[in-house]
Amino acid sequence: MRTALGIWVLAALSAACSAKSDAAEDQAAPALASTTEATGTSASSSSEASATATERADAPLAAPGDAIVDLAGEYHAPPPPPADSPKVYARAMLVPIHDKPNQDAKKIGFLRAGAVVAITGEEAGKSGCSGGWRPVAPAGFVCIGDKATLEASDDIVRAVRPPDLSQKLPYMYGTVTRGGPAYARIPTKEDLDEFEPGLDKHIRKWKDDEVSGASYGQELWYKWSTPSSQSAWDAWEQKVTDTTIPWYLKDGHRVPNLSGLVKGDVVKIDQVDRRQGAAFIDSFLWEGRRYNVTTDLRVVPADRYRPIKGSDMHGVRIGVDVEFPFALIRKKGAKQWIWGASKKKMTEGEDIPYRSALQLTGKQKIYKDILHYETKDGYWVDDRHASRLDPAKRMPKWGKNGEKWLDVNITKQTLVAFEGEKAVFATLVSTGEDGLLEGARTTRKGIFRIHTKYVTQTMDSDAVGEEFELRDVPYVQYFEEGFALHGAYWHDSFGTPKSHGCINLAPEDARRLFHWTEPHVPAGWHGAAKSLTGTVLFVHP
Known part of the structure; x- marks a missing residue:
């Protein structure tokens, strides 16, 4: 039987991009130095200049080798804080970490209730904080008071459970x-x-x-x-x-x-x-x-x-699971097509598993006005069901400089992750449901940097007729005001435009990419923010 869930999901798609203001702390992305403006879709646009490594004035919060989850999905449990060190315990849904011991100082990260982080030095004064500021690992200062305590016996600290980063969904x-x-x-x-x-x-x-x-x-x-x-x-x-x-x-x-x-x-x-x-x-x-x-x-x-349950879909590692060129099956109903050279005719063959990755020869053919790609297994697949991925034709400056970066293709509904000039991961996404049209439900195109990340964040809407509230949307990565990459637990339509502007990822892909991109979120933290040193995101048609 059908329930009202389908109707609810249509509204929930707007979860795309509206962060809820928590009663205890505004969970929207903090006001940071503005990211690169989306002035075009060409890698050679003037936006490129602000996306180069020359901006890297600040050291990252954690080295890339410290990733808790790798692109294979393997979980690397971080060590707990030293047993003999004093600790800060979070007791609010969002506890800010400032770069200086001052309430007006820039926020560089966030803790969530139940988080435990080591104190790395002496109290740093009481400016705007009656309980005093404590320096915490690996950086920043936390105010001891209503939102954070030095007492492990606090009832809130004892009652809550940290997110499970070893699985595709943290809760x-x-x-x-x-x-x-x-x-x-x-x-x-x-x-x-x-x-x-x-x-x-x-x-x-x-x-x-x-x-x-x-x-x-x-x-x-x-x-x-x-x-x-x-x-x-x-x-x-x-x-x-x-x-x-x-x-x-x-x-x-x-x-x-x-x-x-x-x-x-x-x-x-x-x-x-x-x-x-x-x-x-x-x-x-x-x-x-x-x-x-x-x-x-x-x-x-x-x-x-x-x-x-959340989608079981996840992407592939380029150079390990697949090599260029390859295709991702983005729609159900894909068929193997057999080319008969003598009759110059395509004959329908067996089904191709939904969301499988197919190695291609690089050859393609148009048959009955439909583009087909030849696979290394000898059959052909049509582009109505598959997205073909090839090496980058022109490497952008940030790639040549060795930066990590993400390439999102709206037409193909794909994301490819690069480490410098080397492609390392690819998957299917769901971008704005307006596709390439300019509208309220269009994903912003251009060159950006990821500037703020949350392990989970509540998203909601109070628009008349489209009210919804989705708590703890997983692995949220903001790249522009109101626009983020994030996991979507409420649908399984990746490979099809579906959101109201954000870039939806399957939960497992969101988990892997969250821990791969910058700014890195240190162990025990719930979020991190850096406006000029985050991973480059290139969104184009």
């Missing part, structure tokens, strides 16, 4: 299919009668919904716990309660007030609605019903969400 995710309350604690029967009076009817619908109900994706709620062989419906009927309830919810206790919504004895602290997505750090059964805990510590019924 468990879900999209709301059936609106309902968010709680400050596990609700009692009396609470459920008051705040969810139609619960029995709701549960029956949840049971029968094959797309987002009791039989769909429940295994995804076990990311940080031992999976159960018992079905979600059996657990409901048998009123099962897990033995491992989060410590902060035991004995009727309330969540620590990370969200800022927990006030007095109020039980219902928020309302979740369709067109919302959320990330979760805990999931458990209580009296047969599953509850999830959001990243900002709200307790929500899991039966009001569709679990999100």
Whole structure:
């Protein structure tokens, strides 16, 4: 059966590019020195001058060799802060790191609640910060106060869980299919009668919904716990309660007030609605019903969400998995075409797997007004389903200077990553759904530098008729005001224009590229910002 999810996704596509202002800290990309203006699409444009290595006045936050994830997707766990060093513990959703011990100083990075970073020196004064400024690894200063503490025993610090950078999605995710309350604690029967009076009817619908109900994706709620062989419906009927309830919810206790919504004895602290997505750090059964805990510590019924697996797609390493020229199958329904030289006719052959990478000979042929590429396996593939990738015909200045850079082709819906003049990675993307037309849903073309990155960031819209809120969009990389590369957990249409302007990546591709590009995000940080030394992004038709 079809649910309203499809309608929700259409609205969610606008997640393209609108960052939500968090109650505790503005999560939009900070005001930095302006990046390169998009004045054209030619690599020889005047924009090129500002994208050269001569701008590199600042040292990077971390050396490229320190990447936590490589382009093969391998995770390299960073060492924890030294056990004998004093530490700063983040206790807000976004904690700024300044380049100097002053609230007006430039922000060079961000921590998220639960982050632990080593202190690297003595207190650096109290200017605008009653708790004092502490220098942290590997750079910058954090103000000790409401947002950061020196105490590992702080309830917020203990309750939250850091993002899992070893997997394609850093948290468990879900999209709301059936609106309902968010709680400050596990609700009692009396609470459920008051705040969810139609619960029995709701549960029956949840049971029968094959797309987002009791039989769909429940295994995804076990990311940080031992999976159960018992079905979600059996657990409901048998009123099962897990033995491992989060410590902060035991004995009727309330969540620590990370969200800022927990006030007095109020039980219902928020309302979740369709067109919302959320990330979760805990999931458990209580009296047969599953509850999830959001990243900002709200307790929500899991039966009001569709679990999100995220696309399994990922790109290929050039020089390892494939060599130029090659093609990426971007649309379903691709066929092998056999050329009969005697009859000068193409004959349809077997199916070609969706999103596969095909080695090409370099030969191409037009048959019935359709361009076909010859594969090294002897058959042909048409360009309606495949994007052909070749070596760069002309190397831009930043490539010759040895910089990392990204090439995004809107027509082909592809991204190629370069290390200097060497192409190292390629994948499919989803750019603005207006394609090459100039409109509100067009991806900005030109030459840019990535200037601000977040492991996750909330994106939303309050446009009438297109309201939505997607929390913890993964691996966000801003290259222009309101425009970013980021992972998209809510669709699997990569290779097709889909966004409202941002460059959507499959979650795994977003993870790999996030840790490959500059500015590097140091271990334990949630984000980093540098306006003049980020990786070059060239977006063109």
